[in-house]
Amino acid sequence: MSNTPLLEIEDLSARVKDKEIIKGFNLTINEGEVHAIMGPNGAGKSTLSYVLCGKSGYEVTSGHVRFKGKDLLSMSVEERAREGLFLIMQYPVEIPGVAVTTFLKHAVNAQRKYHNQPELDTMDFMKLLREEGRKLGISADMLKRPINVGFSGGEKKRLETLQLTILKPQFAILDEADSGLDIDALKVVSEGINAERNEHNAMLVITHYQRLLNDIVPDFVHVYADGHIVKSGGKELAAEIEKNGYAEFTKEK
Amino acid sequence: MGGLLQEVALAGDDIPWLEGQREKGRELFLAQGLPTAKTEAWKYTRPRDLMTEDFILTGTDEDESHEEEHCNYHQGECRCGHHHESQKALSFPSYEIRFENGIMQAIDFELPKGVTIKPLIEAIYEEDAVKSYLGKEIDMAHYPFAALNTAYMEEGVYIAVERDVSLTKPIAIINHTHACRQNLMAHLRNLIILERGAQATIIENFNYSGNEKSRYFNNIVNEIYIGRGACLRHYKLQDEAYKAVHIALSRVKVRENGFYESFCLQKGANLARNESKISLKEEQAEAFVNAAYMINGWATVDTTTDIEHLSAHSKSHQLVKGVVGGNAKGVFQGKIHIAPNAVKTEGSQLHKALLLSDEAEIDCKPELEIYADDVKCSHGAASGELDKEQLFYMRSRGIGEEEAKQILIDAYLTEVINTISNEDVKNWFSDSANINTGEEKC
Numbered sequence: 001m002s003n004t005p006l007l008e009i010e011d012l013s014a015r016v017k018d019k020e021i022i023k024g025f026n027l028t029i030n031e032g033e034v035h036a037i038m039g040p041n042g043a044g045k046s047t048l049s050y051v052l053c054g055k056s057g058y059e060v061t062s063g064h065v066r067f068k069g070k071d072l073l074s075m076s077v078e079e080r081a082r083e084g085l086f087l088i089m090q091y092p093v094e095i096p097g098v099a100v101t102t103f104l105k106h107a108v109n110a111q112r113k114y115h116n117q118p119e120l121d122t123m124d125f126m127k128l129l130r131e132e133g134r135k136l137g138i139s140a141d142m143l144k145r146p147i148n149v150g151f152s153g154g155e156k157k158r159l160e161t162l163q164l165t166i167l168k169p170q171f172a173i174l175d176e177a178d179s180g181l182d183i184d185a186l187k188v189v190s191e192g193i194n195a196e197r198n199e200h201n202a203m204l205v206i207t208h209y210q211r212l213l214n215d216i217v218p219d220f221v222h223v224y225a226d227g228h229i230v231k232s233g234g235k236e237l238a239a240e241i242e243k244n245g246y247a248e249f250t251k252e253k
Numbered sequence: 254m255g256g257l258l259q260e261v262a263l264a265g266d267d268i269p270w271l272e273g274q275r276e277k278g279r280e281l282f283l284a285q286g287l288p289t290a291k292t293e294a295w296k297y298t299r300p301r302d303l304m305t306e307d308f309i310l311t312g313t314d315e316d317e318s319h320e321e322e323h324c325n326y327h328q329g330e331c332r333c334g335h336h337h338e339s340q341k342a343l344s345f346p347s348y349e350i351r352f353e354n355g356i357m358q359a360i361d362f363e364l365p366k367g368v369t370i371k372p373l374i375e376a377i378y379e380e381d382a383v384k385s386y387l388g389k390e391i392d393m394a395h396y397p398f399a400a401l402n403t404a405y406m407e408e409g410v411y412i413a414v415e416r417d418v419s420l421t422k423p424i425a426i427i428n429h430t431h432a433c434r435q436n437l438m439a440h441l442r443n444l445i446i447l448e449r450g451a452q453a454t455i456i457e458n459f460n461y462s463g464n465e466k467s468r469y470f471n472n473i474v475n476e477i478y479i480g481r482g483a484c485l486r487h488y489k490l491q492d493e494a495y496k497a498v499h500i501a502l503s504r505v506k507v508r509e510n511g512f513y514e515s516f517c518l519q520k521g522a523n524l525a526r527n528e529s530k531i532s533l534k535e536e537q538a539e540a541f542v543n544a545a546y547m548i549n550g551w552a553t554v555d556t557t558t559d560i561e562h563l564s565a566h567s568k569s570h571q572l573v574k575g576v577v578g579g580n581a582k583g584v585f586q587g588k589i590h591i592a593p594n595a596v597k598t599e600g601s602q603l604h605k606a607l608l609l610s611d612e613a614e615i616d617c618k619p620e621l622e623i624y625a626d627d628v629k630c631s632h633g634a635a636s637g638e639l640d641k642e643q644l645f646y647m648r649s650r651g652i653g654e655e656e657a658k659q660i661l662i663d664a665y666l667t668e669v670i671n672t673i674s675n676e677d678v679k680n681w682f683s684d685s686a687n688i689n690t691g692e693e694k695c
Contacts, residue, residue, distance in 0.1 A: 053649050055645050055649075056641070056645070076648070077648040077649055077654075078648045078652060078653050080649075081648065081649055082651045086650075087649055089646070089649075092646065093642045093643050093646045095643050095646070095647075095661070095664065096664065097661075097663075097665065097667050097668060098660055102660070103647065103652075106647075106660060107647070107650040107651050110650075110651045110652045110653060111651040114651070163650060167650065
């Protein structure tokens with residue numbers, strides 16, 4: 001861990017249509033740190049991840065977000081991704097007609113172009129994809145299929161993880177990365193994610209349950225309720241929540 | 254210069270039956286005039302661009318003289334400042350027939366045995382069969398542009414494949430317009446006859462070089478006869494200059510056990526109509542009539558089909574997909590007619606369109622006329638926009654918005670382009686539609 005801030009969220013408020021979902025949210029994540037945000041269902045955890053990624057329909061009403069010192073909120077969705085922001089989505093979309101390989105090749109090359117790197121050679125790219133896929137139990141056949149079409153919940157999350165390991169973002173948000181996963185798949189996915197941890201990147205793990213945090217062990221745990229963080233602590237806080245639930249935080253309102 | 258119907262001397266004026274057809278064409282075009290808003294078959298596609306008086310018929314004296322002073326394209330350079338390419342249009346082997354500004358060029362390949370390819374006018378003089386086919390299935394009273402085409406009937410190609418002859422390479426008809434000056438018009442008439450058991454692939458390509466803002470008018474009629482058990486695969490890429498007018502009719506007659514596969518990709522012209530009128534005359538005749546279009550700007554691009562099931566156990570399948578952006582308009586009119594005796598027939602039709610802007614328009618008119626019991630018939634139409642969730646997903650991985658849209662458009666068209674059974678043509682059309690077929694190449 002270092003004290004170089006990677007993501008700085010200051011007094012962030014955001015709404016969807018007329019509903020204020022995020023209210024005065026503050027959090028700083030330094031390079032090398034893994035933070036977990038835990039909260040009850042409906043607290044707006046996914047909204048936070050969408051706001052950070054720049055999805056339309058999520059309106060920031062106040063506050064600032066800096067990513068590597070740059071103003072994140074003024075960037076387009078793709079610029080944020082190219083700068084190194086990545087979201088493992090809770091419900092990844094299906095894209096009929098677009099093969100996984102085609103899609104990933106476009107994504108990798110778009111990012112390489114942004115960083116003035118030459119496009120990857122197709123053979124090298126395929127080799128990389130197969131190797132990384134194998135580690136996650138993704139078959140060559142699955143890589144040829146259209147993105148997420150007919151994939152099981154576990155396969156979808158494996159594919160999200162594969163994208164993480166290929167794109168190597170500096171900052172990854174894991175939005176309920178364990179939903180839809182059985183124990184074996186959870187192990188494969190969390191091993192894949194853990195392998196990407198290093199001193200320069202950081203992660204934000206958004207989860208309802210402690211389960212995932214046994215495998216992806218966070219440095220900090222924050223309890224999120226009513227649009228902002230109500231309590232912060234170390235990994236032991238997760239165990240506490242698992243035991244007592246969210247009731248004590250939600251009734252504070 | 255003059256309007257659409259001009260007094261010109263045509264070759265073959267010493268042949269009474271030919272002159273008779275031309276005269277009938279003139280009469281029937283005059284009787285109908287250009288389609289208007291009241292013409293049901295043309296209610297979505299208005300040929301307004303043709304209401305001028307300044308057309309120059311290709312191959313006439315006026316065309317030649319103009320060519321001298323303005324467009325020395327035979328030297329490869331045009332005074333309009335554009336280089337006119339003359340390289341082969343296709344990247345795969347074919348018997349390539351070239352038309353330059355509507356004039357058929359000399360054939361520079363050896364004809365395979367059992368195949369006749371020659372200019373239509375030569376065939377009219379030399380081939381006895383021509384008289385019994387030419388114009389026989391064209392209902393000029395209801396097809397004004399076919400009537401107009403017949404009035405000028407002279408240029409075009411005659412292709413005949415003898416009994417049980419299978420061509421290994423496709424025949425490509427490349428129609429190239431040097432669009433370096435305004436208002437050229439060409440009326441092409443192609444007669445294609447496949448005798449019993451013959452097999453062939455025919456590709457039509459309409460392209461241009463020079464000033465893309467030039468207006469010109471191509472009016473094509475194909476008469477296609479598919480004999481018993483014969484098989485024709487017919488592919489077309491319409492990539493005209495963006496102010497061009499392109500109107501084409503393929504009149505196809507399929508006999509017992511005959512097979513017709515067609516695919517038309519339209520991406521050019523300001524006003525284009527590709528119309529297929531297909532008669533499945535005898536039992537077990539089958540047709541696949543698929544198409545795609547991708548248009549932008551102010552273009553109107555029309556795909557019209559009319560498939561007649563005239564006998565039992567005949568089958569037809571249609572899938573048409575379009576992508577429409579800007580202020581453009583896509584038109585699909587699809588008619589399936591099943592005659593009273595045509596039992597156990599199957600007809601399916603599906604049109605889908607993707608609208609890329611609020612101003613883009615789709616007009617779709619499916620028509621089923623079923624006079625027989627015990628048939629399987631279906632039709633469907635759908636239109637929509639690009640999926641915002643899919644776009645967000647791709648952009649969240651760093652893919653730019655325009656690139657993401659293109660990937661989704663490619664994916665959308667891939668389904669229909671994959672219906673092309675000839676691999677070379679499939680790849681060519683994929684590339685022409687900017688479709689990335691992706692992983693297969695890895």
